[in-house]
Amino acid sequence: MTATTFNLERLIRANVAQLKPYSSARDEFKDFHEDMVFLDANENPFENGVNRYPDPQQLTLKQHLSSLKRVPVDQILLGNGSDEVLDLLFRAFCEPKQDNVITLPPTYGMYGVLAATNDIANREVLLSEDFQPQVAKILDQADHQTKMLFLCSPNNPTANSFKADAIEVLLQNFKGLVVVDEAYIDFSPEESWTTKLQQYPNLVVTQTLSKAYGLAGIRLGICYASAAIISILNKIKPPYNVNELTQKRALERVLDDEKVQGEISTILKERDVLSKVLLQVNFVKKVYPSEANFILAKVDDANKRYDQLIKKGIVVRNRSTQALCENTLRFTVGTTTENEKLITALKELV
Numbered sequence: 353m354t355a356t357t358f359n360l361e362r363l364i365r366a367n368v369a370q371l372k373p374y375s376s377a378r379d380e381f382k383d384f385h386e387d388m389v390f391l392d393a394n395e396n397p398f399e400n401g402v403n404r405y406p407d408p409q410q411l412t413l414k415q416h417l418s419s420l421k422r423v424p425v426d427q428i429l430l431g432n433g434s435d436e437v438l439d440l441l442f443r444a445f446c447e448p449k450q451d452n453v454i455t456l457p458p459t460y461g462m463y464g465v466l467a468a469t470n471d472i473a474n475r476e477v478l479l480s481e482d483f484q485p486q487v488a489k490i491l492d493q494a495d496h497q498t499k500m501l502f503l504c505s506p507n508n509p510t511a512n513s514f515k516a517d518a519i520e521v522l523l524q525n526f527k528g529l530v531v532v533d534e535a536y537i538d539f540s541p542e543e544s545w546t547t548k549l550q551q552y553p554n555l556v557v558t559q560t561l562s563k564a565y566g567l568a569g570i571r572l573g574i575c576y577a578s579a580a581i582i583s584i585l586n587k588i589k590p591p592y593n594v595n596e597l598t599q600k601r602a603l604e605r606v607l608d609d610e611k612v613q614g615e616i617s618t619i620l621k622e623r624d625v626l627s628k629v630l631l632q633v634n635f636v637k638k639v640y641p642s643e644a645n646f647i648l649a650k651v652d653d654a655n656k657r658y659d660q661l662i663k664k665g666i667v668v669r670n671r672s673t674q675a676l677c678e679n680t681l682r683f684t685v686g687t688t689t690e691n692e693k694l695i696t697a698l699k700e701l702v
Contacts (some may be wrong), residue, residue: 358553360580363445363499363528368588376379377592378408405520408597409586413603417574420606420619423546426579429586430594434535434573435462440574440585442470442557445499445529452465453500453528454493456485458509458532458674463502470623472499478675483510485518491525499528506536509671509682511642523552526638529581531556538564540643546576553578563645564616565605570598619645623685629695630683634702646684654679657701664697 361369375394376383384404396403410430418425431437446453448471455463457476467474475493480486485503494501501522505514523530532545534557545557557576562568572594575585605612622640630639630649635657638650651657654672658681661668669682685691 353526360553360578364584365443365445365447368444368584370465373587373589374591376405376408378405379591381633402596404596405592406594408591408593410599412593413599413606416603416606419481420609421544421576422506422545423549423576427549427576427582429575429577431573431575431581432593432598433562433571434533434558435466436589436593437573437585438462438531439466439470439574440589440680441500441529441531442466442472444584444588446470446472448472451497451499453493454498455500455502456490456504458483458507458671458677459502459504460508460535463504466575476675478508479510481676483507483512483676485514485522487518490522494526494528496525496527501528502531502533504533504535505542506534506540506643508535509646509648509669509674509677509680511536511640511644511646511648513540513643514697516542519545523548523555526554529554529556531558533558533610535560535563536644539620539645542643549576549578553580555622556581561602561605564619565602565612566615567602567605570601572598572602604626618688619685622688622691623647625686626683626691626694629698633698646682648677648680648682650678650680652679656682657681660701661694661697664700665696666697 381392384390393405396573414425414428423647429437431440452473452475453467454475454477456479458479464474477486477490477493490501503514503519506512509659519532521600532555534544537544537559545555549555559574561572623645627642629640630636630647635652636649637652640648648671654670658668658670671677671680671682
């Protein structure tokens with residue numbers, strides 16, 4: 353799809369297109385790190401490290417992410433977790449009671465929750481038996497009111513990446529936004545779709561610092577898209593949606609990439625060990641290939657095995673209620689010590 357065939361203006365909600373965004377004190381005077389007397393934002397003047405409003409555009413953090421991910425700053429939006437980023441997409445492009453989106457179960461449950469919250473119809477197209485998008489069925493479900501398609505790759509809870517050629521076909525033929533959720537991309541050998549942002553104006557990529565960067569507690573989600581899409585989202589985001597403490601902690605972690613990569617390497621090694629052990633457990637029927645920091649396994653009786661592990665002090669996730677996931681458990685890859693406890697428990701159950 354080229355810029356001439358994709359019409360972003362058609363997707364924007366009319367009220368959002370006409371909206372004049374709120375301008376905060378820190379938007380009007382941007383150099384707030386200068387040695388100035390700040391009497392413009394009705395802040396408490398007594399310094400304690402967080403008495404001032406944070407940078408509403410998180411410029412320092414974005415600059416480092418831009419260098420790391422090779423995406424221009426004006427194509428980056430940060431949010432209070434990926435869920436806020438996803439919600440902003442709904443609010444900017446989906447008209448309540450009129451528009452619809454397409455999701456591909458089994459997948460991340462918040463897509464459906466956010467659709468319901470925003471009163472947007474959610475058209476579900478099941479993945480194939482090998483957990484891949486059914487491209488023809490997806491395109492058949494789309495109509496003029498279909499604004500977004502959500503592709504979680506690597507997918508949660510199945511842990512596999514979607515085939516690149518399938519995503520390419522969808523990007524070329526789907527008339528709305530194609531949102532590729534890459535929460536687990538750092539654990540996959542696949543290339544991030546951020547490298548294709550210039551090629552596909554309808555591509556939106558979301559990432560997070562919660563998984564590989566180990567910052568789930570600070571809530572920092574990232575959206576990469578065209579400058580035009582980011583500009584629209586900036587119009588409606590809360591002015592100070594990413595607080596000062598989150599920005600500082602995120603920056604520290606992003607700057608310590610060597611340590612992050614070391615932790616990722618350890619998780620991948622532990623994932624391989626755990627996969628091999630699971631294959632030897634007699635009540636495990638299948639271990640699905642993983643490109644994430646977790647493993648999905650089919651067992652004989654998921655409810656029974658879940659309860660048994662709970663009694664041994666180990667909490668896993670029972671995914672049996674999800675489409676195509678009957679009698680499955682999802683095992684997050686922990687530390688070496690945690691994984692050894694899990695392995696011991698599994699052997700005792702055998």
